[in-house]
Amino acid sequence: xxxxxxxxxxxxxxxxxxxxxxxxxxxxxxxxxxxxxxxxxxxxxxxxxxxxxxxxxxxxxxxxxxxxxxxxxxxxxxxxxxxxxxxxxxxxxxx
Ligand code: H2B
Numbered sequence: 001x002x003x004x005x006x007x008x009x010x011x012x013x014x015x016x017x018x019x020x021x022x023x024x025x026x027x028x029x030x031x032x033x034x035x036x037x038x039x040x041x042x043x044x045x046x047x048x049x050x051x052x053x054x055x056x057x058x059x060x061x062x063x064x065x066x067x068x069x070x071x072x073x074x075x076x077x078x079x080x081x082x083x084x085x086x087x088x089x090x091x092x093x094x095x
Contacts, residue, residue, distance in 0.1 A: 006077040013085045020088050027079030028071050035066045051090050057083045
């Protein structure tokens with residue numbers, strides 16, 4: 001079982017991932033990534049899918065041509081957890 005981040009931990013964690021926004025309504029983090037074209041966007045999504053399977057932690061996301069919108073939250077915890085921060089950092093490392 002994984003715990004939701006406290007407000008203090010959330011602030012600290014968000015400071016380490018400046019490319020991510022905070023969605024208060026969902027207690028989630030979001031990032032939009034724009035690529036040159038669909039093939040690059042989908043290649044990125046394939047890499048994230050492999051990371052997500054390995055971590056057993058899956059994004060909510062959508063793709064429109066060269067754009068990928070990602071939302072991370074922990075369903076099992078009912079909000080943001082350390083797992084989301086770790087996944088955001090792993091995604092950032094791909095970019
Ligand atoms: N992904 C996300 N984002 N949150 C979860 O709580 C979650 C998940 N739980 N992927 C995993 C799968 C869980 O349902 C399985 C049973 O481990």
